[in-house]
Amino acid sequence: MTQTQSIQLTVNGEPVNASVPVRMNLVDFLRQELGLTGSHVGCEHGVCGACTIEVDGAPIRGCLMLAVQANGATVTTVEGLADTDRADALKAAFRDRNALQCGFCTPGMLTSALSYVESGGPADRTAIREHISGNYCRCTGYQAIVDAICDVIGKEAKS
């Protein structure tokens, strides 16, 4: 019989109590149990980056962490980013630069890009590409995404 375990965590600022099957990964828990379908599930083995979410302030793969391991953690998904203005500049730049087409990679890409911008990364295209190397985009060819991230860093530098 599948073992379940109670977890308490904070998701997008809200306290969550749940009982989860121990084999359930974190992104499935967010999508299926909490209805937070903004985090996408692509490869389920840590390669594509579509499920990238923030746990305790750091981007991680939602498919490579068990929900039960998030007990006590603070989780932020793309829905949580929309609740605050943290990612507003980045989202606007993604729109302006056409840095998304189908949008499947975008929640994970925004999460990765935001950690780069917030850590004070330079507007260096090679460094940006290295930072987002764990996020596949099959539409844009990445140029527009790198443009958008550079735009945000450039604007912050001016202000």
Added chain:
Amino acid sequence: MKAPDFRYERPESLSAALALLADEANGAQPLAGGQSLMPMLNFRVAAPEMLVDLSGVAELRGISDSGDSIRIGAMTRYRDLAEWSDLEAKLPLVALALPHIAHHAIRNRGTIGGSISLADPAAEMPALMMALDAEITLTSADGERTVPASEFFLGFYETAREENELVTSVRVPAATSGQRSAFYELAPRHGDYAMAGVAMVADAASPITNLRAAFFGIAGQPIRLSVLEAALNGKAPDDEAAITVATAAFDEVDFIDDLKASAATRRHLAGVVLKRALAEL
């Protein structure tokens, strides 16, 4: 796919974790950062009866500097290493390699001990341990033993670790004054597993002195080639003739031949990474 069913335990002390591993009836598998084990579960390549999550064992985490060597706890994450302010001064080779180890989000979870225990042939950390002559500490309910890296990595995902043992820490000699380090790898995408890579240190760059070069991604385990090192010692790092003699040592390597790259390609790439790393020594 999704992970198969398992029992989950999250002990809060090393002794509790070791007790779970000691009981064969548990069918227990230690879970470190999960960045390789979770994909293996999702692929159903691994199906342990029990996962022993080590993330609650505080004594397995942390970096301590005793001057001439650095002890790194097995559950120390790559991110912790990257944030350690003395990394560049004390372990410059590790500092060079870190940005190449998977991707940012993976480094936030992946652990030193997990990588060493898994011993993926293309992983960087085992090769770093070989190049740096590190010692690996293994602990079981019966006690503790220390194995030099050169005797730890035995083959494809095969190490000297017994099933009831945990890699609990590694001890890495700190860089000596004037020591040179270089690292180079070739991967299909930045952060992917390398098709060929080399991590090297030397007491001096020109002429090359006491070279220790560990290749990874080319054979079942990270390897040092004494013939190759001997051919390069005493030579300038751009000595083409010496490099040609050195790479003849690849004759003794059983190169990996798979869909990513043929054995012949890997042999070629091993020479490429060697030359490029030497240029940065």
